[in-house]
Amino acid sequence: MQSQILSNDERKAAEAAFQGLPADPHWSERGQVIYRGIMAQTNGRDIVEAMRNGGEQEYDDQQVALAGTNT
Numbered sequence: 111m112q113s114q115i116l117s118n119d120e121r122k123a124a125e126a127a128f129q130g131l132p133a134d135p136h137w138s139e140r141g142q143v144i145y146r147g148i149m150a151q152t153n154g155r156d157i158v159e160a161m162r163n164g165g166e167q168e169y170d171d172q173q174v175a176l177a178g179t180n181t
Contacts, residue, residue, distance in 0.1 A: 120144050130156035 116124065123141035126133065127148035137145065 116144070117141075124148060127152065128157045129159070130154055 117138070117140070119138045119141045122134070123137045123145040127145045130152070133142065133145050
C-alpha cells in the first residue's frame with residue numbers, strides 16, 4: 111500500500127469520521143470518499159472518545175488505514 115499525504119480537506123474529513131461527526135458537503139470528492147470509508151468501518155461510532163475512555167479496540171490498524179483508501 112502506498113501512503114500519501116492528505117490534503118487539509120481530507121484530514122478534516124478523516125478527523126470528523128473518527129469522531130462520529132456529520133459530513134461537510136464542502137469537502138472535496140476525495141474527502142467525501144475518505145469520510146464514507148471510515149464511517150463504513152467504524153459504523154459511525156466516535157472512535158476517538160472510545161479510545162480516550164479505554165474502550166476496547168474493535169478495529170485493527172490495517173482496517174482503519176484501509177478505510178480511507180476504498181474508492
